[in-house]
Amino acid sequence: MIWNTLTYTGWGRVRSATAQVARPERSSSLAALQAETTAPAIGMCRSYGDSCLNDGGHAVDMTRMDRLLGFDPETGILKVEAGARIGDIARRFAPVGWLPSVMPGTGFATVGGCIAHDVHGKNHHGAGSFGQHVVEISLMNDGKLQKVSQSKGMKLFRATIGGMGQTGVIVSAKLQLLPCKGDIMTVTERRIENLDHFLEALDASQSTYTVGWIDATAQGEALGRGILEEAETGYGLVPDAKPSRAVPFNAPSWALASPVVRLFNAAYFRRVPERGRTSVKPITEFFFPLDKLLEWNRLYGKRGFHQFQCVVPVSEAAVLRLMLDKIGSAGLASPLAVLKRMGPGRAGLMSFPMEGYTLAIDFPNRSGAEALIAELEEITEKAGGRVYLAKDATLDPSHLAKMYPDVTKFAKLVSSIDPDGQYETDQTRRLNIRSHA
Amino acid sequence: MTETWIILGATSSMARAFARAVSKNGDQVILAGRDIPDLEASASDCALQGAPIAEAIQFDARDAATFAPIIERASELEGMINVAVFVGSMPSQDQIDADPSLIAGTVTDNYAGPATFLQLIAPEMEERGGGTVVGVGSVAGDRGRIGNYVYGSAKAGFHTYLSGLRNRLTRSGGHVVTVKPGFVDTAMTWGIEGMFLVATPDKIAADILKAVEKRKDVIYTPGFWRLIMGIITAIPERMFKKLSV
Numbered sequence: 001m002i003w004n005t006l007t008y009t010g011w012g013r014v015r016s017a018t019a020q021v022a023r024p025e026r027s028s029s030l031a032a033l034q035a036e037t038t039a040p041a042i043g044m045c046r047s048y049g050d051s052c053l054n055d056g057g058h059a060v061d062m063t064r065m066d067r068l069l070g071f072d073p074e075t076g077i078l079k080v081e082a083g084a085r086i087g088d089i090a091r092r093f094a095p096v097g098w099l100p101s102v103m104p105g106t107g108f109a110t111v112g113g114c115i116a117h118d119v120h121g122k123n124h125h126g127a128g129s130f131g132q133h134v135v136e137i138s139l140m141n142d143g144k145l146q147k148v149s150q151s152k153g154m155k156l157f158r159a160t161i162g163g164m165g166q167t168g169v170i171v172s173a174k175l176q177l178l179p180c181k182g183d184i185m186t187v188t189e190r191r192i193e194n195l196d197h198f199l200e201a202l203d204a205s206q207s208t209y210t211v212g213w214i215d216a217t218a219q220g221e222a223l224g225r226g227i228l229e230e231a232e233t234g235y236g237l238v239p240d241a242k243p244s245r246a247v248p249f250n251a252p253s254w255a256l257a258s259p260v261v262r263l264f265n266a267a268y269f270r271r272v273p274e275r276g277r278t279s280v281k282p283i284t285e286f287f288f289p290l291d292k293l294l295e296w297n298r299l300y301g302k303r304g305f306h307q308f309q310c311v312v313p314v315s316e317a318a319v320l321r322l323m324l325d326k327i328g329s330a331g332l333a334s335p336l337a338v339l340k341r342m343g344p345g346r347a348g349l350m351s352f353p354m355e356g357y358t359l360a361i362d363f364p365n366r367s368g369a370e371a372l373i374a375e376l377e378e379i380t381e382k383a384g385g386r387v388y389l390a391k392d393a394t395l396d397p398s399h400l401a402k403m404y405p406d407v408t409k410f411a412k413l414v415s416s417i418d419p420d421g422q423y424e425t426d427q428t429r430r431l432n433i434r435s436h437a
Numbered sequence: 438m439t440e441t442w443i444i445l446g447a448t449s450s451m452a453r454a455f456a457r458a459v460s461k462n463g464d465q466v467i468l469a470g471r472d473i474p475d476l477e478a479s480a481s482d483c484a485l486q487g488a489p490i491a492e493a494i495q496f497d498a499r500d501a502a503t504f505a506p507i508i509e510r511a512s513e514l515e516g517m518i519n520v521a522v523f524v525g526s527m528p529s530q531d532q533i534d535a536d537p538s539l540i541a542g543t544v545t546d547n548y549a550g551p552a553t554f555l556q557l558i559a560p561e562m563e564e565r566g567g568g569t570v571v572g573v574g575s576v577a578g579d580r581g582r583i584g585n586y587v588y589g590s591a592k593a594g595f596h597t598y599l600s601g602l603r604n605r606l607t608r609s610g611g612h613v614v615t616v617k618p619g620f621v622d623t624a625m626t627w628g629i630e631g632m633f634l635v636a637t638p639d640k641i642a643a644d645i646l647k648a649v650e651k652r653k654d655v656i657y658t659p660g661f662w663r664l665i666m667g668i669i670t671a672i673p674e675r676m677f678k679k680l681s682v
Contacts, residue, residue, distance in 0.1 A: 004628030025450055025624050026475040064450060064624075067482035081478070092486070 002033055003058065010053060011046050011297055013304030014365045015393050017053035017426060023061040027145075027171065030060070034169065035143040038422035041169040043083060043110030047117060048307045049393030050426040051164050057424075060169060062112050068092070069172060076177040077135055082112030082170045087288055094183035094283050099233065101133035101178040107288040112170040117390035118162035118351040120342065120358075122209040122231070122287070128345020129353050131161030133176045141168025141417055159413045162348030164389060166414045166423050166433070182235025185209075185286040190276035191269065195224025195324065199317055199357065202341040208232055209286070211340055215265040216324065216333035216361055217258070223324055226339065227272050231286055241282040246294035250302040256364050258331040265335055300364050305334065306393060308373050309360035311342055312385035317357055319383045323376055327361060330372050336362040349406040352388045360391070370394055389427065397432045411436035439516025441465040443507060443558075445496055445551060446524030448472050450623045451573065453479055454642035455521055460488035462646075465514065469496030469507055490514070498524045498550025499542065508558050518562055521571040521645075522551045527588045527625055540587050547591035552598045559602065563609040569649050570606065570613045572599040576657065578617065579666045583681050603654060614648050615655040616641075619662040634659070 003020040022039070024030040039058035052059075062083040069079040076098050080089065087107015089100050104119040113119075118131040127133070136149040137160055148157040160167045188207075192198045198212055207230035214226040254260065290296050297304070312319055320339075327333050337360065344355040363369040373394050380387055386403035387395055401407055414423075415437040428434070442459050444452050447468035456466050460483040468476045468483070468491070476493030483491035494510060497503050511518050526546040533539045555570060562568040577585055578592030596615055603613035620626060620635045636659050644658035657663040669682065 002628070023624070023627055025453075026448060026472060027478070028472055028475060029624070067478050068485040069478055069481045071485055 003037075008045060008053075009304070010048050010050060010393070012048035012306055012365075012391075012393060013297055013300070013302075014306060015050045015053060015426065017050075017055035019054045019056065020058045021061050022058070023064055025064040027065070030065070030140065030169065030171065031143065031145070033060070034140055038141075038418070038420075040165040040423045040425055041082070041112060041116075042165075043113040044085065044108045046106050046109045046113065048391045049389075050430065051117070051389055051392070053426040054424070055426055062110065062169070065171070066110075076179065077174050078177055079172060079174045080111055081172045082110060082115075084111050085109065086111065086114060087284060087291065090283060090287065091183075093177060094180060094233075097179055097182070098177040099180045099283075101127055101176060102130040103287050104130075105288065105290070107284060107291050111173055111175070115161055115170055115173060116163060116165050118346065118348045118353070119390065120345075120353050122211045122340070124345060124353060125205075125210065125341050125343040126208060127178070128343060129347050129351055131347025131351065132345055133178070134161060134347070135174040135176055137161075137170055138172045139168045140171050141423075145171060155413060156417075158348050159350075159410055160348070162346070162351035163410070163414070164350065164428065165425065166410075166428060167417055168423065180233040182233060183283045184234050184236050184238050185231045185281050185283050186234050186278060187229055187231040187281055187286055188276065188278045189272045190228045191225075191272055191274060192228050193225050194222060195321055198224050198226060198228070198339060199320075201228050202339070202357070205230055205341070211338060213268075214324075214337040214339050214359075214361075215269055216327050216337040217262045217265050217331075219325070219328040223321065223328065224339075225269065226337075227269065229286075233283065234280070236280060238280050238282055241284050242292060244292045244294050247296055247298040249298065251299045253301050253303075253364070253366075256300060256334055258333075261333060261335055268335065300334070300362070303365040305365050306363045306369055306373055307336075307360060307391040308363065308376055309358060309388040309391045310376065310380040310385050311352065311354050311356050311358040311388070312380060312383045313354065313356040316383035316385065319379050319385075320357060320359060323359065323379060326372065326375060330368060332363045332366060332369055332372055334362040334364060336360075349410040350389070350404055352386060352390070354386065356385065358388075360388075389431075392427065395431060397430070400431050400433070401436060407433065407436045439465065439514070441467065441490070441511060441514050441516060441518055443467045443469060443511055443518065443520045445469050445520065445522045445554065446498075447479060447493075448475050449523045449525075449625070450638040451618070451621060451641050452521070452523035454638040455523070455571075455645055456483050457486050458642045458646050460484075460486040460491065463487050463489065465490035465516075467492050467494055467507065467510060469494050471495070471497055496524075496554075498546045498554075501550075501553055504554050504557055507554075508561065511558070512561055517565060517568045518558070519569045519571070519649075520555060520558060521573075522555070523573050524551050525573070525575075525592075527585065530583070530585045530587065533587050543587055544591045544594070547588065548595040548598065552595065555598075555602060559606065562606060562611050567610040568606075569611065570599070570602060571616060571645055571649060572596075572613065573616045573618065573645075574599070576617050576619050576662050576666050579670055580677070612652050614645070614653055616645055616648070617655065617657045617662065617666070619657070619659060619665070634661070
């Protein structure tokens with residue numbers, strides 16, 4: 001059978017969709033089904049909101065097309081099918097001195113998904129976004145396969161990177177890998193006492209990989225306190241990554257009630273000694289810390305959670321204090337909150353990154369969460385920032401044009417490729433993206 | 438010792454997972470099937486996973502003329518020759534009821550084709566004094582059920598053939614593993630209702646590899662299917678004939 005009726009969700013599990021899903025295993029079956037029914041591609045559904053959902057429609061699950069097609073050890077260019085997972089590529093190539101140039105926070109993300117959301121990683125300030133290291137994309141639309149790159153079909157290339165599947169199905173891609181010293185990481189962790197110190201420390205960091213964990217429950221003097229992690233790749237011997245474990249069931253709602261989170265965060269903060277520490281870890285443990293805990297989204301219970309992620313320009317750093325204040329007093333934050341300095345690097349018309357600070361926070365889906373997120377979105381827009389569509393399930397369409405000034409150009413191109421809106425998803429319909437054409 | 442795996446029906450997801458697993462062990466692979474461009478993509482993958490030789494070659498269970506070139510190619514390679522059979526097809530019982538002529542093809546795909554191939558390559562394996570055959574059958578071959586007894590009977594024939602081949606190859610140091618998978622999450626079962634306890638192709642591949650290393654004769658994968666099929670085969674026929682399981 002080609003089409004299977006499935007009800008599925010994004011990683012946040014707040015929104016769900018029931019769609020006809022096909023899962024081709026070969027290019028020939030993909031071509032055959034696309035010739036008959038045009039549908040957006042999905043991967044591991046690690047985006048949080050509704051960018052992978054197409055309720056009442058069709059979707060093409062690309063996860064079975066996951067083969068490595070070629071690697072040139074001279075140039076470090078890897079050709080790979082779109083369903084391959086970033087973590088698998090890292091595990092395969094790090095021991096021989098190469099890494100995906102950019103890796104998101106989960107190794108389960110597929111190459112196709114990383115391109116379609118132009119993801120960033122802990123090295124964004126230096127390396128830029130994922131799409132900046134994509135050499136070529138093989139794209140299927142209208143039943144035809146075409147190759148696009150910076151030099152050929154550049155417009156389509158730039159609309160596909162960060163284009164959330166709206167230009168067609170990404171079948172395979174050539175990625176420029178990054179030389180690395182080996183498959184271990186040297187990680188330095190330091191406590192940071194408050195937000196001002198955090199911003200200073202992020203600005204001053206000379207490390208290739210930098211990320212900050214924030215205690216979003218801290219208020220007053222301690223607002224914005226957290227732990228700064230700085231890391232470099234290296235070679236040496238460390239024990240293998242521990243086997244992963246799964247969360248066996250949905251956690252009850254009190255598991256992440258606000259006093260519990262406050263206690264957890266305080267303990268987590270003190271886990272790092274006052275004078276800091278340096279340790280070595282397997283590469284995957286640094287890049288994909290949560291992948292060890294399979295299905296960790298169940299910790300938020302069956303109602304799921306939202307992740308809010310914004311970036312604001314450097315000059316608007318003050319609004320971060322305002323946001324953290326609102327979050328702290330709302331008592332809705334979870335232990336998962338991240339602050340990072342971003343560089344200017346972005347590769348597509350609809351790419352998220354901009355030079356500035358990015359803040360990402362999980363909120364259990366409780367009453368008040370969506371209202372709080374709406375406020376944070378408002379603040380982000382006023383500050384000239386934007387929210388990340390890979391995480392989004394709530395953004396009001398009125399904010400879109402200001403946050404994504406190239407949306408008109410994008411919508412025009414997409415509408416010309418797909419006039420009937422066959423590649424639309426729940427997210428593009430909610431944000432009314434095509435109306436900007 | 439260099440090991441070469443000839444993988445018949447290499448485009449299936451179980452075969453792909455198995456090819457990847459043996460490639461990671463550093464074995465050579467010959468990927469045989471009908472969709473050559475797809476097999477070439479898999480061969481690239483196997484080479485990058487660690488296979489010193491990874492090639493795609495034409496194989497059609499219904500066209501015996503495709504068999505000889507594969508055996509010829511294998512005979513050029515040094516070391517042990519192993520064969521893993523993943524070919525098969527499963528038209529629904531309804532389709533077969535509507536068109537009984539589908540039976541011949543089903544028997545060829547699941548039994549006669551691969552058995553002919555194995556019969557042709559057995560002397561080469563005997564000459565080399567070893568090698569393993571992995572034959573993927575099905576739990577459906579353990580008992581004829583109203584839901585798919587044509588497919589089941591073809592697999593049953595294949596099981597019996599493998600048992601005989603095991604008897605033969607043992608004498609020259611070779612070995613045969615009969616694999617009976619339960620429900621596996623593949624393109625063949627995608628969207629079929631009533632599936633439960635579905636295993637991933639990677640899990641099946643890992644189980645097969647373990648069985649090859651331990652020289653097991655017959656395995657059920659996942660293992661609990663041995664219990665399920667033990668119960669199903671224990672039901673007396675006069676009761677079973679009234680059931681729809």
